[in-house]
Amino acid sequence: MSESNVHYFKLLEKKHEVEEDIFKKLGNLQDFKKKRAEQQKKKARDNREREEQLLDKLDFEAKGLNDKALKSEVNAKKKEANIAEKEYKIRDFERRAIKVEEEIVQLEIELKEVESDISEHQSGSSAQKKESFPLEPTVLENE
Structure with a gap:
């Protein structure tokens, strides 16, 4: 039992927390990609x-069935509106996936930093470095 062990286990806890966050983000990324594929x-x-x-419309026009041709044209216009809506959703899922990918990269960087801290702690060099080269000014330095 020592302060060193407490620090070590805090680092391990942080490492596993970051790993958990990465896996959650990967799950979100898969969901966005799946939803994008469904919309496509x-x-x-x-x-x-x-x-x-549109083919039906041409067919009906050739047969002189203008009412049916008009109905087919209206249905085609409705489909165009649906297509535009799907394109919007696809772009939204792509945007969200890119954002999650960027978050994953940041978490991976954080994970590497924590793993480096753990490695330094295990080698015993981190305590010496922190004591001899403080990164932040202390209260005593301001006096």
């Missing part, structure tokens, strides 16, 4: 259905 699939389906409606 729906967008592709809407594009197909819009094209089918």
Whole structure:
């Protein structure tokens, strides 16, 4: 039992906390990528259905069925609106995924720093460095 052990276990606790945060962020990233893929699939389906409606419109016009042609054109316009909505959602999920990826990079940097601190602590050099070269000014230095 010593202050050194307390410090060591605090560092270990911090390390595992950061690892946990990384895994949570990775889960969020997977969710965003999955949702983006779902929206891309729906967008592709809407594009197909819009094209089918436009083909139906041409077919109905050729047959002289203007009412049905107009209905097909209206349905195609609705699909275009759905496609625009899907594109917005896709961009939103991509933006959110990029943000999470950046957060993961920051957490990985933090993890490396904590692992370095643990390694220094285990080698016994960190206590000596901190005592001989304080990083922050102390109250005594101001007097």
